[in-house]
Amino acid sequence: MARLNTPAARILLGLIVPVLVLFWWQAQSAQGGARALAFVPLQEVGATLAAQLASGFLLNDAIATLSRAVTGLLLGGLAGTALGVAMAMSRPLDRVVGPLYHAVRQVPLLGWLPLIGLWVGNGDEAKLLIVSLAAFYPTVLNSYEGVRTVERRYVEVADLFGFSATQRFAHVLLPAALPLVLTGVTQALAFAWIATIGTEILFGANAGLGATMGVAQAQQRMDIILVAILAAALLGFTLNHLFARLRRHLLRWQPVIH
Amino acid sequence: MTLHTRIEPPPAAAEAPATGALTISGLSKDFRIDGAALSVLDRIDLDIRAGEFVSIVGASGCGKSTLLRLIAGLDTDYAGEIRLDGKRIAGTSLDRGLIFQDHRLFPWLTLEENVGLALLNTDIPKAQRARIVAEHIALVNLSGFEKAYPHQLSGGMAQRAAIARALVTEPKLLLLDEPLGALDALTRVHVQHELQRIWRTHRSTMIMVTHDVEEAVFLGDRVVVMDARPGRIRRIVDIDLPHPRERSSPVLHRLRDEILAELTGPPPENLVHLPVREVRA
Numbered sequence: 001m002a003r004l005n006t007p008a009a010r011i012l013l014g015l016i017v018p019v020l021v022l023f024w025w026q027a028q029s030a031q032g033g034a035r036a037l038a039f040v041p042l043q044e045v046g047a048t049l050a051a052q053l054a055s056g057f058l059l060n061d062a063i064a065t066l067s068r069a070v071t072g073l074l075l076g077g078l079a080g081t082a083l084g085v086a087m088a089m090s091r092p093l094d095r096v097v098g099p100l101y102h103a104v105r106q107v108p109l110l111g112w113l114p115l116i117g118l119w120v121g122n123g124d125e126a127k128l129l130i131v132s133l134a135a136f137y138p139t140v141l142n143s144y145e146g147v148r149t150v151e152r153r154y155v156e157v158a159d160l161f162g163f164s165a166t167q168r169f170a171h172v173l174l175p176a177a178l179p180l181v182l183t184g185v186t187q188a189l190a191f192a193w194i195a196t197i198g199t200e201i202l203f204g205a206n207a208g209l210g211a212t213m214g215v216a217q218a219q220q221r222m223d224i225i226l227v228a229i230l231a232a233a234l235l236g237f238t239l240n241h242l243f244a245r246l247r248r249h250l251l252r253w254q255p256v257i258h
Numbered sequence: 259m260t261l262h263t264r265i266e267p268p269p270a271a272a273e274a275p276a277t278g279a280l281t282i283s284g285l286s287k288d289f290r291i292d293g294a295a296l297s298v299l300d301r302i303d304l305d306i307r308a309g310e311f312v313s314i315v316g317a318s319g320c321g322k323s324t325l326l327r328l329i330a331g332l333d334t335d336y337a338g339e340i341r342l343d344g345k346r347i348a349g350t351s352l353d354r355g356l357i358f359q360d361h362r363l364f365p366w367l368t369l370e371e372n373v374g375l376a377l378l379n380t381d382i383p384k385a386q387r388a389r390i391v392a393e394h395i396a397l398v399n400l401s402g403f404e405k406a407y408p409h410q411l412s413g414g415m416a417q418r419a420a421i422a423r424a425l426v427t428e429p430k431l432l433l434l435d436e437p438l439g440a441l442d443a444l445t446r447v448h449v450q451h452e453l454q455r456i457w458r459t460h461r462s463t464m465i466m467v468t469h470d471v472e473e474a475v476f477l478g479d480r481v482v483v484m485d486a487r488p489g490r491i492r493r494i495v496d497i498d499l500p501h502p503r504e505r506s507s508p509v510l511h512r513l514r515d516e517i518l519a520e521l522t523g524p525p526p527e528n529l530v531h532l533p534v535r536e537v538r539a
Contacts, residue, residue: 156332157362159350161427162379171375175366253366255409 040222048223049230057212062231064207068124069196069239072131077188079132080139081181087140088147089173105137109195113202122203127196134195135188142184146177179254182247189243193236209235277343278308278430278463280329285338287324297488298324302338304482304491306465308430311457313478314467315517321489322467326433329465330356342431352380355429359436361420363408370395370404373423380427394422398452414445418452425460434466438473447505450476458501471521475513476503483520493520 003009022042029039052058083101087094109130120126150173158168200210209228216224285302288295298321306312314322327333329340331350340347342354363372373391382390395401398418408416417437424432437453438446454477457464468474474481481495495517499509 153358153360153362154364157364159332160330160354160356161376162350162352164379167378171378172364175364178366253368253407253409 037220037222040226045223045226049227052224052227058227058231060207061209061212061228062235064205064211065196065200065209065232066235066239068127068131068200068208069192072128072196073135073185073188073192075128076132076135076192077139077185080136080188081143081184083136084140084143084145084181084184085147085174085177088144089169101140105141109134110198113199117203124205127199127203127205130199131192131195134191138187138191139181139184142187143177143181146180146184147173149180150176179251182250186240186243186247189239190236193232193239197232276308279343280304280306280431280463280465281339281341281344282306282329283339285325285328285336285340287321287328287333287336299328299336300488300490302489302491304494306463308343308463309461311464311466311477311479312482313474313480314465314482314484315469315471315474315521316484316489316492317486317521319489320484320486322484323435325489326356326435326465326467329431330354330433332356352427353429354431354433355424355427356433356435357417357420357424357437359439361408361413361416363416363419363423365408368405368407369400369411369419372408372419373426376423376426390426394426395419397425397456398422412445414441414449417441418449421449421453421456425456428460429462431463431465434464434468436467436469439469446470446473453477454502471514471517472510475510475517476505481513481517483517 004013025039026042029036029041049058083097087098087101112133113130116126116129120129154172154176155168158172163171196208197210197213200208201214204214205211209232213225213228216222216228282302282304285299286297287299288297290296302325304312314325316322324333328336329347331347331354334348347354363369364375367375370391373394374387377387377390392401392404395404398421400415400418400422403411403415403419408419411419417440421437434453438449441449450473457477466474466477471481475495475497478497481497482491483493483495484490485492495513497510497513499507503510
């Protein structure tokens, strides 16, 4: 089975199902009538893709969505990690903020949308707030667990070598918690990406893949929606892949489990 | 090798180490379990000379690991006195090193980073640290593995790395809590010889807790035999043999058998005497 593990083989294997779906899709659209509207012929989607690329619309949308997602991920992820670590290290803070956090995170982000719309409007600030929240929840949870579960035996070593509180934090607690912190960020990345496109669809925007989907839906332009979906899937996949590589590099000290 | 010019003290100093004498008097330690006090150590008195190697043996639950943790300063809640060179122990200090049964290297750091991090709060100038770290890695024969992460090392190598990390701060007193307990028999013998070599060149005081009586007599100037529940010193055996020692020495074997007999018998009064036992006797 070793041959199936080469990069080329892995790409080919991953493409089997999508290619099958494309054939099935084309067969559906060939039936004409209502089906052709729901299943836009692939050549039409291709033409739209080429047009969107040429006009720069697609690039513009992609950049807008990407920067929203990354800004929200940074803001929410940093705040979430900071709060999670602080809660794990301070029992009073955990007692005061913990219950509120666990109650609030039970409410789906969609549930907050009407309130946020009312308070902050539906501009860029509202969208950024929602994306940040999407990144905030999982990072709090995982960084909290990460710091809480640091093994006492490592802390004892820090004590033996006379580490100050700051040294202990920087040299023991943080690196020991890093695997779970990064698990939180991985989840945050996925949630932030989804939340970005979702809020763009619901709130609209000058530019953005979700905004374009929303407009195209109103105009019944299936081809444009498909191009946007394709772009969202590919960009999200790439983001995830890049982060996974970064994560592997940061955790290169862990034994590789096959 | 340049390494030994620094690590090996001049012969005069090796014979009479000035510091590292430990005095334990009236040391008792209780643990509270469900509100009831459980005595772990009961009025321990022990004087250890500077530069001495003392082994401690005893059944599980005799409080020998607790004793080391108290001397290390990881636990400061005790009655009685523990003094290193006359100074009462009230917390951890770079004067005292502790090696655990599990190597406790930080998995996120390479071997040389692990050893180097121990120097964080020493006053050794930054410029010299890399050299000192390299010397101590060489001391435990791990040169070439500086960039390896702990999971890439074998059990014996990781434990030797932990020894290098504990020695790099040059503690006056090195405490070893069953440091070789998790190693296979062959590696164990090998690291025992390394420990002996290091002790002979460093001449810092060492106290080692072990389950292995043979190891205790092979390395120790004295062997402290402890009783369990509560932990008390039953007997102290002098091992009056010069170092380095021959593992096959008949004197060592006799002392080992004597201590083993001490640890396993005499049977308590209420023990039922089985026929088999009577026949053997």
